[in-house]
Amino acid sequence: MSRTTLIIVGLLTLLALLAVWLAPQLALKLERASPAPVGAAAPAPPPATPAEIAYQALRAEAGRMTEGRIAYNPPAKMRVGVEEAITIRIGRDEVAQHLADRMAGRGQPITETIQVGDFMRVQLDGGEAFRITPDEPQDRAIPPGGMGEWLFRVLPLQAGEKQMLWLQVFVRVQTAGREELISQPVLRREITVEVNYWWDLLELWRAEWKWFLGGLGGVLAGIGGYLLKRWWEARHGPAGEDD
Known part of the structure; x- marks a missing residue:
């Protein structure tokens, strides 16, 4: 086989391989470009999102x-x-x-x-x-x-x-x-x-009434103890005195 014949055979083989590779892609493009059949319904749009x-x-x-x-x-x-x-x-x-x-x-x-x-x-x-x-x-x-x-x-x-x-x-x-x-x-x-000063005093009382009552109780207890002591001394004399 001559050199020229070998070159021609090689070129034909390369063209055949190229055609095999391009054929599927050309078919896909032709399919996408072809018009829809008469009377075919258009594809439905996707449903709307909540947003x-x-x-x-x-x-x-x-x-x-x-x-x-x-x-x-x-x-x-x-x-x-x-x-x-x-x-x-x-x-x-x-x-x-x-x-x-x-x-x-x-x-x-x-x-x-x-x-x-x-x-x-x-x-x-x-x-x-x-x-x-x-x-x-x-x-x-x-x-x-x-x-x-x-x-x-x-x-x-x-x-x-x-x-x-x-x-x-x-x-x-x-x-x-x-x-x-x-x-x-x-x-x-x-x-x-x-x-409103009266409101301020009322709010202070509402917030601190337990402390006020506790302090007042202590003062009243002190006064009561002092008066009881004076009454006892008036009746019996000062504590520690001999009869």
Whole structure:
């Protein structure tokens, strides 16, 4: 066999091996590129995750939110140990003019603009300076043409010129079996809380009454022992005297 023939045979063998290696890949590409049969259904999209469902529900609720008003009436001045009522109302624009009518509590009502949803939650926080007892439950439905109302009982515990109350408002959304909250900007109010010395004495008594009674018992026992000794000496003479 000549040298030329050997070269040709080698080239043909190399081409055959290359064709064997490329054939499966070309077939796969042609299969992917081929159009779907007429009438075949498109593959179903994957199911939404809980996070995607919650996000879609939040977007839908945000789209339904409308401009409304919130009215609240914290007193500008309070006194330690004297409980005050603070009312909070939320409604859409159609009831804004009546929102602050006849609110429980002596504070001057304040009205501000917020975004209102179908279900709202309100939280009032005063840190360690106030003891706050809220209404239960804290969620309210806001019907069309109506309003939601919350009543808080607020007891000042610490005196000061700038004791702070924080009012947090949320739109509540129920998504995929769990609760989500859309928060509104926090509203703040500075309160001047005056000293109440009678309250301070009462709190001191509540905290230390056992020590006070223990000390008082010791003093009374000492006085009683002294008086008993004087009475005995008056009747029988000083101890140690001979008859």
